[in-house]
Amino acid sequence: MREIEGLLETEIAALKANKTYKYETPLESAQGGEVAVGEHPRVMLAANNYLGLADHPEVKRAAREALDRYGNGMASVRFICGTQPLHLELEKAIAEFVGTEDSILFSSCFAANLAFFQAVTNEPLGYGEWQDVLYSDKLNHASIIDGQRLVRRQSTVKRIYDHCDTAELEEMLSEDAEKPYRVRMIVTDGVFSMEGDQAPLETLVDLARRYDALLFVDDCHGHGVVGAGGRGTAEACGVLGEVDVVTGTLGKALSGSVGGFIAGSRVMVEYLRQKARPYTFSNSLPPAVAAAALASIRLLQRDPAPVERLRENTLYFREQIGELGFTTIPGEHPIVPVMLGEASLAMDMSTRLLEQGVYVKGLWFPVVPPGEARLRAQVSAAHTRDQLDRALTAFERVGRELGAI
Numbered sequence: 001m002r003e004i005e006g007l008l009e010t011e012i013a014a015l016k017a018n019k020t021y022k023y024e025t026p027l028e029s030a031q032g033g034e035v036a037v038g039e040h041p042r043v044m045l046a047a048n049n050y051l052g053l054a055d056h057p058e059v060k061r062a063a064r065e066a067l068d069r070y071g072n073g074m075a076s077v078r079f080i081c082g083t084q085p086l087h088l089e090l091e092k093a094i095a096e097f098v099g100t101e102d103s104i105l106f107s108s109c110f111a112a113n114l115a116f117f118q119a120v121t122n123e124p125l126g127y128g129e130w131q132d133v134l135y136s137d138k139l140n141h142a143s144i145i146d147g148q149r150l151v152r153r154q155s156t157v158k159r160i161y162d163h164c165d166t167a168e169l170e171e172m173l174s175e176d177a178e179k180p181y182r183v184r185m186i187v188t189d190g191v192f193s194m195e196g197d198q199a200p201l202e203t204l205v206d207l208a209r210r211y212d213a214l215l216f217v218d219d220c221h222g223h224g225v226v227g228a229g230g231r232g233t234a235e236a237c238g239v240l241g242e243v244d245v246v247t248g249t250l251g252k253a254l255s256g257s258v259g260g261f262i263a264g265s266r267v268m269v270e271y272l273r274q275k276a277r278p279y280t281f282s283n284s285l286p287p288a289v290a291a292a293a294l295a296s297i298r299l300l301q302r303d304p305a306p307v308e309r310l311r312e313n314t315l316y317f318r319e320q321i322g323e324l325g326f327t328t329i330p331g332e333h334p335i336v337p338v339m340l341g342e343a344s345l346a347m348d349m350s351t352r353l354l355e356q357g358v359y360v361k362g363l364w365f366p367v368v369p370p371g372e373a374r375l376r377a378q379v380s381a382a383h384t385r386d387q388l389d390r391a392l393t394a395f396e397r398v399g400r401e402l403g404a405i
């Protein structure tokens with residue numbers, strides 16, 4: 001064995017020893033309210049398939065038609081020969097949906113976040129004469145953290161404020177107010193994925209205005225989920241159209257497939273088409289994927305009923321799980337953290353629940369603070385009342401058996 005492989009094996013063994021090794025469970029069906037694991041049906045409470053569009057007839061039809069008409073893929077990046085009217089139409093639809101002038105597609109939101117910071121803060125001519133500053137929420141998604149790692153230290157100062165701590169953020173902005181920064185940027189997730197809590201966008205919009213900063217919001221868990229029309233955290237907070245840069249995914253509520261975007265002003269998007277490296281050096285989205293996402297957005301614009309159904313299901317599940325005696329983090333998001341404390345309890349609960357027909361994942365240290373191990377249940381519009389009831393019955397049975405309630 002090569003020396004490096006010995007080291008990797010040691011690392012892998014360590015992951016298994018601290019119970020942070022990630023196991024994958026093959027699903028033998030489409031993603032839905034219920035899935036097949038080894039032929040047996042399980043109620044799915046772990047997917048980001050908030051609206052059930054991953055297996056929606058209309059969305060699948062759009063994908064199938066695009067596949068038949070435009071083929072499997074473009075075999076090109078966008079600017080060489082990888083753009084179809086479908087891509088342009090989807091970019092317009094996304095922009096309209098999230099309340100910006102334009103948008104640009106990426107192969108994922110991870111790629112979009114990797115692209116953004118380095119493109120905007122490193123590139124323009126003459127750095128050395130100026131610096132930018134980024135203010136970032138401590139619990140921002142890994143892709144934002146990695147995206148910010150790609151900026152040059154000489155050109156960009158990075159400051160981290162405590163989770164949703166707008167007082168600390170304001171202190172930083174005010175400390176820096178007289179410094180000659182070129183761009184000031186506040187960077188936050190719209191909805192945070194561990195707890196399903198929401199960034200205080202009203203306050204952030206206000207701070208951005210007062211301190212002449214740009215506001216960047218990654219709303220992967222917000223689009224299709226929060227706000228009356230499912231248009232995201234900005235809509236939920238009453239500031240739709242007032243966020244400068246919005247990133248999002250096509251892999252969660254908006255079709256459950258793959259793909260991401262950056263939405264912003266016309267000039268920002270035009271600039272990113274020139275300078276975003278994961279855009280200019282990486283393949284364009286397959287037509288079927290673009291068509292499915294477009295169909296998803298059109299579907300919501302025509303009738304936000306799935307968003308309403310998601311809200312009703314979430315309310316029901318939250319109420320019922322609370323009545324069983326479980327502690328959850330209060331809120332309205334379909335991410336429902338069921339708090340258990342010890343990692344071993346979370347592990348045992350998720351194993352036993354799978355046996356009892358419920359697919360739900362546990363999170364523990366270091367993903368969440370020590371002593372705050374939990375199951376993260378995610379409700380979907382695809383769930384029938386019967387499926388939710390079956391899940392709740394299993395929670396009750398397993399919870400009693402393991403002494404969690």
Ligand SMILES: *Cc1c(COP(=O)(O)O)cnc(C)c1O
Binds near residue numbers: 108109189193219
């Ligand atoms: C899921 C998620 C991403 C990654 O999206 P992909 O399109 O799957 O790459 C980025 N940011 C946040 C906040 C997310 O929740």
